Amino acid sequence: GIQVEQSPPDLILQEGANSTLRCNFSDSVNNLQWFHQNPWGQLINLFYIPSGTKQNGRLSATTVATERYSLLYISSSQTTDSGVYFCAVRRNQAGTALIFGKGTTLSVSS
Amino acid sequence: DSGVTQTPKHLITATGQRVTLRCSPRSGDLSVYWYQQSLDQGLQFLIQYYNGEERAKGNILERFSAQQFPDLHSELNLSPLELGDSALYFCASSVGPSGQAYFGPGTRLTVT
Secondary structure, three states: OOOEEEEOOEEEEEOOOOEEEEEEEOOOEEEEEEEEEOOOOOEEEEEEOOOEEEEEOOEEEEEEHHHOEEEEEEOOOOHHHOEEEEEEEEEOOOOOOOEEOOOEEEEEEO | OOOOEEEOOEEEEOOOOOEEEEEEOOOOOOEEEEEEEEOOOEEEEEEEEEOOEEEEEOOOOOOEEEEEOOOOOEEEEEOOOOHHHOEEEEEEEEOOOOOOOEEOOOEEEEEO
């Protein structure tokens, strides 16, 4: 099956700092999503981005499908950004599912 | 709020018992997915249904079974329960078989 690797596994920031999270995947995909799992366990959709660049407030994401990676940028981080960030991808093949990476745990302190 | 609902939110039960987790997809979504999140295994895909038919199968144990009903809601049955089944179980839905997936709030299952 497809391999999804996220880096770094852990990230500790001061409020106001910027960060870049990376997701590498091993096969061509037709779906790539970024999620934020908050401390209460909810999985919140951040981006649906199989290719290209999107921005939503302080967050933006870029997927370079030909090179099989995606980046999530968080600017001016806030304590509420803390949690686990997951990348999930689906291979471009019928009958395959959305597969998650192990996540990046972000801790933002004030 | 993603529009995906899951019941119950919490469940505490004993080994050997049977539980049923329920999921209602977003209005208009035909595809339903089940995932298990445990501390040591991360988010594991279990099974996907699309318009009532099984679409993809992941690491679903033989003790688990699922189905999607004509009204598109889905149920995941776990029996007999083992201690290792303690986890957060998520349901997700999407319009088509491979589109953007939206996740429900999860059911936290504790097996004692």
